[in-house]
Amino acid sequence: MxxxxxxxxxxxxxxxxxxxxxxxxxxxxxxxxxxxxxxxxxxxxxxxxxxxxxxxxxxxxxxxxxxxxxxxxxxxxxxxxxxxxPTPGPAWLQPVTGEAVPLPATALLGIPSDPLAADVVRVVGRAAAERAVELDARPVEAVPPTLGALVRDRFGDEVLDRLVAPVVHGVHSQHPDDVPVARAHPGLADAVASAGSLGAAVAQLRAAAPPGSAVxxxxxxxxxxxxxxxxxxxxxxxxxxxxxxxxxxxxxxxxxxxxxxxxxxxxxPGRRIDLVTLVVEQDELDAAPRGTGLLVAAGAPVGARALTHATAKWAWLRDAAAGRHVLRLSYDATPADPVAAALADAETLLGVPLPVVVDAAHVSWVRPxxxxxxxxxxxxxxxxxxxxxxxxxxxxxxxxxxxxxx
Incomplete structure (x- = not known):
């Protein structure tokens, strides 16, 4: 500059x-x-x-x-x-019920370009996917100001709650209802207006995005x-x-x-966010069973809202950890025993026992x-x-x- x-x-x-x-x-x-x-x-x-x-x-x-x-x-x-x-590969989603699944491949902040894609239907269900297609076929009259209102209007509550909200919360630490469309993506509103649908707008923006990771x-x-x-x-x-x-x-x-x-x-008033970091020993995590981490839908059977398998995500950290694994779990509501809660949630989300915890740390801050x-x-x-x-x-x-x- x-x-x-x-x-x-x-x-x-x-x-x-x-x-x-x-x-x-x-x-x-x-x-x-x-x-x-x-x-x-x-x-x-x-x-x-x-x-x-x-x-x-x-x-x-x-x-x-x-x-x-x-x-x-x-x-x-x-x-x-x-x-x-970061290491290439999809993030995963822990739905309200059932096992974790990879996030849909053709999505922007969890918003799918095709609600009827198999990996979307697996998360939201066939009825919700068909309802999203029906809603998005209507003419675009005005683009709502927040991302939550936009997705709810064009795709319905189920797609918002089950798919988009966990992703947006993981990225912005806020519910989509509190994220302006312009902050979520500066070109999204114009793309929706010009493309005539939310799904087509997402496809357009993804096609125009440079190759490689978004982070x-x-x-x-x-x-x-x-x-x-x-x-x-x-x-x-x-x-x-x-x-x-x-x-x-x-x-x-x-x-x-x-x-x-x-x-x-x-x-x-701000919002308190808690982060628990676990350093563990577990050979079963070498294969990164949930990729680089998971986002969690509201109502899922864990308290964490996200888990990052940091040693799977970053090669430099994997080398530094020398066979150990670093897990980061974030919370909106502070658990009574943060480390114990994080350990239990990590075992549930990753699907493997974690008997050896080398060290743990709990920090918190207030998002203004x-x-x-x-x-x-x-x-x-x-x-x-x-x-x-x-x-x-x-x-x-x-x-x-x-x-x-x-």
């Missing part, structure tokens, strides 16, 4: 990834930037922890490749050679982006102040950018609620950009560019 020079002064409140990105871009253009972080560490929910002697991501472990914004930033930070693709990771963990951003920001002259809470942004010098959820959306920024306040981060590194970074980069052109 081309960088102009400016003499403005900025104060960035919040040291998560969005705050670090906007601060770095501002200081690279010659601005004087001070970043305030209330805690004693940077990165927010992008964090590192050690489990079973392995350095692992304690939050996000992949990013969407769409738009190339994350890859471009990693290249600027000297990390381009460490970008890795990527970083060798050693996505958390490596945090120290890389901090080091580059400091090298360029930025001032990072840890353990420095800001209660009143009016006391700060210069133009203020708020990257702290508590200030961006004061009083707005969406918010409309107060007038005159510039906000970056999840409250305005949603979850996912690609969206956070793209929004922070755009915000920095807008500030620099004012």
């Amino acid at each position: 081309a960088e102009s020079r400016t003499s403005s002064r900025f104060a960035v409140v919040g040291g998560g990834v969005a705050g670090l990105v906007v601060a770095r871009r501002l200081v690279a253009s010659g601005a004087a930037v001070t970043l305030f972080e209330a805690s004693d560490r940077l990165g927010g929910t992008v964090a590192r922890h050690e489990v079973g002697g392995l350095a692992l991501d304690a939050g996000a472990e992949s990013f969407a490749v769409r738009g190339g914004v994350v890859a471009a930033l990693l290249a600027e930070l000297g990390l381009a050679d460490d970008i890795v693709a 990527a990771g970083l060798r050693g963990g996505v958390n490596r982006i945090v120290p890389a951003l901090a080091e580059d920001l400091t090298r360029r002259g930025g001032d990072i102040r840890l353990s420095t809470p800001v209660d009143d942004i009016a006391t700060l010098d210069g133009i203020v950018v708020v990257a702290a959820p508590s200030l961006a959306a004061p009083g707005a 609620a969406a918010a409309v920024p107060p007038g005159g306040v510039t906000v970056v981060g999840e409250t305005v950009a949603g979850s996912g590194l690609a969206g956070l970074i793209a929004h922070a980069e755009r915000t920095a560019s807008e500030l620099l052109t004012r």
Whole structure:
């Protein structure tokens, strides 16, 4: 990105990834930037922890490749050679009843291009598939604002609840009813309008998508982006102040950018997410019986909403684990005994016993609620950009560019 020079002064409140990105871009253009972080560490929910002697991501472990914004930033930070693709193969779905099945192959966020495809019918049932075809044959009058409303209108409740909701929840940590269509996929609304049906729109978008995985990771963990951003920001002259809470942004010098959820959306309730990481020994997992992991339909006989078989998903981690297996299970409702619950759920979802647990860790964080920024306040981060590194970074980069052109 081309960088102009400016003499403005900025104060960035919040040291998560969005705050670090906007601060770095501002200081690279010659601005004087001070970043305030209330805690004693940077990165927010992008964090590192050690489990079973392995350095692992304690939050996000992949990013969407769409738009190339994350890859471009990693290249600027000297990390381009460490970008890795996950192991090829389908994710799996644990339905409400029955055994786990591979997710349909021709789908976008779980939305099938052909509801009558055998792998779709296996999940939603023949009656629901035929109902979806009937609904989607109607003329498109207007595209609803949320993904849940769109799928419900064009494909019906069963396809939404049994297939789309688990996938969207796994990607966005939200129900489709809470995800705007534009955030789910920026071209989906136009595609539905032009194609005349949801199924045809999905087929059109999939055909136009570049080959390869929709997500990527970083060798050693996505958390490596945090120290890389901090080091580059400091090298360029930025001032990072840890353990420095800001209660009143009016006391700060210069133009203020708020990257702290508590200030961006004061009083707005967030949603707690729990992650349990298990390091286990079990030779039966060498064959990856559920691929790189499973998404779980609401009402299934487990408490977890998703399981990632991390050592099956990432070759670098499989090598580092030296025969052990790393499993990540996420929860919307905190179990009374998170590790015990995760172990029981993992055995159910994977279909194998797990008698040897080398180590386990439980972390939690609050996903902030969406918010409309107060007038005159510039906000970056999840409250305005949603979850996912690609969206956070793209929004922070755009915000920095807008500030620099004012």
